[in-house]
Amino acid sequence: MSAIVDNIKGKATPTEALLPTATASTRADSVFDSLRTAIVRGELSPGSKINEPQLSKLYGISRGPLREAIRRLEGCKLVEIKANVGARVVELDIQKAIEIYEIREALEGLACGLAAERATSADCDRLRALLARHEAQIESEDGKRYYQKEGDLDFHYLIVSLSGNTRLFNLLCDELYHLLRLYRVQTSSQPSRPAQAFKEHHRIVDAIEERDAMLAELLMRRHIASAKATLLAQLDHDSELNPIDVGS
Amino acid sequence: MSAIVDNIKGKATPTEALLPTATASTRADSVFDSLRTAIVRGELSPGSKINEPQLSKLYGISRGPLREAIRRLEGCKLVEIKANVGARVVELDIQKAIEIYEIREALEGLACGLAAERATSADCDRLRALLARHEAQIESEDGKRYYQKEGDLDFHYLIVSLSGNTRLFNLLCDELYHLLRLYRVQTSSQPSRPAQAFKEHHRIVDAIEERDAMLAELLMRRHIASAKATLLAQLDHDSELNPIDVGS
DNA sequence: TTCAATATTATTGTCTACAATTTTTGGTTT
DNA sequence: AAACCAAAAATTGTAGACAATAATATTGAA
Numbered sequence: 001m002s003a004i005v006d007n008i009k010g011k012a013t014p015t016e017a018l019l020p021t022a023t024a025s026t027r028a029d030s031v032f033d034s035l036r037t038a039i040v041r042g043e044l045s046p047g048s049k050i051n052e053p054q055l056s057k058l059y060g061i062s063r064g065p066l067r068e069a070i071r072r073l074e075g076c077k078l079v080e081i082k083a084n085v086g087a088r089v090v091e092l093d094i095q096k097a098i099e100i101y102e103i104r105e106a107l108e109g110l111a112c113g114l115a116a117e118r119a120t121s122a123d124c125d126r127l128r129a130l131l132a133r134h135e136a137q138i139e140s141e142d143g144k145r146y147y148q149k150e151g152d153l154d155f156h157y158l159i160v161s162l163s164g165n166t167r168l169f170n171l172l173c174d175e176l177y178h179l180l181r182l183y184r185v186q187t188s189s190q191p192s193r194p195a196q197a198f199k200e201h202h203r204i205v206d207a208i209e210e211r212d213a214m215l216a217e218l219l220m221r222r223h224i225a226s227a228k229a230t231l232l233a234q235l236d237h238d239s240e241l242n243p244i245d246v247g248s
Numbered sequence: 249m250s251a252i253v254d255n256i257k258g259k260a261t262p263t264e265a266l267l268p269t270a271t272a273s274t275r276a277d278s279v280f281d282s283l284r285t286a287i288v289r290g291e292l293s294p295g296s297k298i299n300e301p302q303l304s305k306l307y308g309i310s311r312g313p314l315r316e317a318i319r320r321l322e323g324c325k326l327v328e329i330k331a332n333v334g335a336r337v338v339e340l341d342i343q344k345a346i347e348i349y350e351i352r353e354a355l356e357g358l359a360c361g362l363a364a365e366r367a368t369s370a371d372c373d374r375l376r377a378l379l380a381r382h383e384a385q386i387e388s389e390d391g392k393r394y395y396q397k398e399g400d401l402d403f404h405y406l407i408v409s410l411s412g413n414t415r416l417f418n419l420l421c422d423e424l425y426h427l428l429r430l431y432r433v434q435t436s437s438q439p440s441r442p443a444q445a446f447k448e449h450h451r452i453v454d455a456i457e458e459r460d461a462m463l464a465e466l467l468m469r470r471h472i473a474s475a476k477a478t479l480l481a482q483l484d485h486d487s488e489l490n491p492i493d494v495g496s
Numbered sequence: 497t498t499c500a501a502t503a504t505t506a507t508t509g510t511c512t513a514c515a516a517t518t519t520t521t522g523g524t525t526t
Numbered sequence: 527a528a529a530c531c532a533a534a535a536a537t538t539g540t541a542g543a544c545a546a547t548a549a550t551a552t553t554g555a556a
Binding site: 026027028061062063064065068083084085086 | 538539540541542546547548549
């Protein structure tokens with residue numbers, strides 16, 4: 001157990017700097033970030049118990065701020081709390097994946113349509129630059145691995161931010177995307193269709209640049225539907241290998 | 249399907265099932281419910297400070313569980329917390345209303361389409377029964393007032409629960425709908441188009457009964473777009489009367 | 497051995513007190 | 527007066543201890 005716990009404190013990868021709040025001025029904030037990272041990396045395995053005395057000792061804080069951090073994780077749907085029993089890291093199953101992707105398709109379709117309506121030409125430049133970076137990454141093996149793991153989300157992150165809808169951005173980036181990360185870690189991972197995904201990204205940017213909101217929305221919905229199908233196939237395959245496994 | 253959804257399916261009026269969380273076994277849960285109710289009723293005015301010593305005294309609990317309740321309110325987007333400064337009841341403005349309704353239109357459109365695909369004939373009976381009840385209420389003055397205040401949401405609760413998507417249900421009913429209530433209280437209220445809304449509800453149920461998912465989604469989106477227009481007009485009108493008002 | 501009831505331990509829920517920070521107050525200077 | 531700085535008050539953040547509940551272990555009986 002302590003080996004797992006030791007890993008948790010180990011700090012960030014480059015991609016990590018994108019998402020967490022810049023200034024974690026309070027201990028509770030800091031521990032919230034750490035725990036969230038640990039969960040989405042799979043270092044706290046799905047279904048496992050959140051032990052307050054243990055974690056408060058690990059992070060060197062008292063249980064008060066720790067419990068507040070756990071409440072925030074509950075808000076992100078990363079843990080589930082039962083009264084008088086405690087919190088457990090969320091369990092991911094196929095049913096939940098279906099639900100998440102139904103929602104994601106609707107929301108990112110919306111975001112992409114809004115982005116097409118609202119993106120400035122400077123915004124389009126940013127999209128093009130990101131595509132170029134991804135294209136270069138697909139060449140190298142390491143880059144391809146990164147693209148499959150985080151690059152795809154970077155693209156979606158940018159689109160959503162261009163939608164101009166702050167609440168939508170928070171909903172997707174603070175909640176759904178972290179859950180998607182967790183799925184990626186849990187399945188043997190990889191969408192394993194990087195070239196196809198890149199092509200789809202390209203067409204989406206084309207539609208945005210042409211201010212074609214309807215097409216942009218349609219293409220994004222399809223793009224996500226493809227990702228959904230890939231994930232479900234993967235989950236289906238995995239579930240045949242290891243049927244059920246309730247965390248410690 | 250989740251216990252929550254089952255619970256709601258079994259109740260006469262969904263609002264009753266949802267507002268007071270089943271059994272608030274812990275003090276923090278109980279205070280969370282109380283605070284949420286106080287906020288959506290406008291008893292804690294938008295923008296006002298959440299004073300921890302004051303509230304803990306009021307509810308007769310210490311600050312620990314109170315702070316956890318506040319964190320949960322933050323998760324519902326009902327308060328905004330700044331580190332070392334504290335929490336304030338969320339301020340509602342036109343921009344936020346637009347964002348919320350953009351999201352709501354996408355999500356409830358999705359929900360309604362799913363409901364059309366999945367509703368059993370028993371579910372359709374429940375929808376018809378609800379419509380009949382609302383039709384009766386429109387006759388009386390009191391009933392009309394209720395219909396405008398809560399009856400509309402009851403209809404939407406039921407539709408969303410019929411979507412079968414638990415996460416979608418939670419997203420809408422635990423977060424968005426409470427915010428909508430807050431808007432209704434804050435504006436001089438009333439959608440003031442009960443007859444029109446009832447007609448739209450009726451057509452939506454028709455589409456669901458006919459298993460016409462695309463039409464159901466379209467009609468729901470239009471229904472919400474109408475509500476959005478009404479709310480924005482109201483907010484616009486109100487903002488001319490009292491320009492800006494930062495809570496105490 | 498297996499099951500059930502009980503005793504023990506561990507964990508969660510809560511309270512009180514203290515430290516850190518912010519907000520307010522009051523005074524001083526220009 | 528107005529603006530600025532310092533002291534005081536209030537509020538938030540955190541720690542540690544105790545109470546209530548759940549999980550575990552132990553004992554006894556069938």
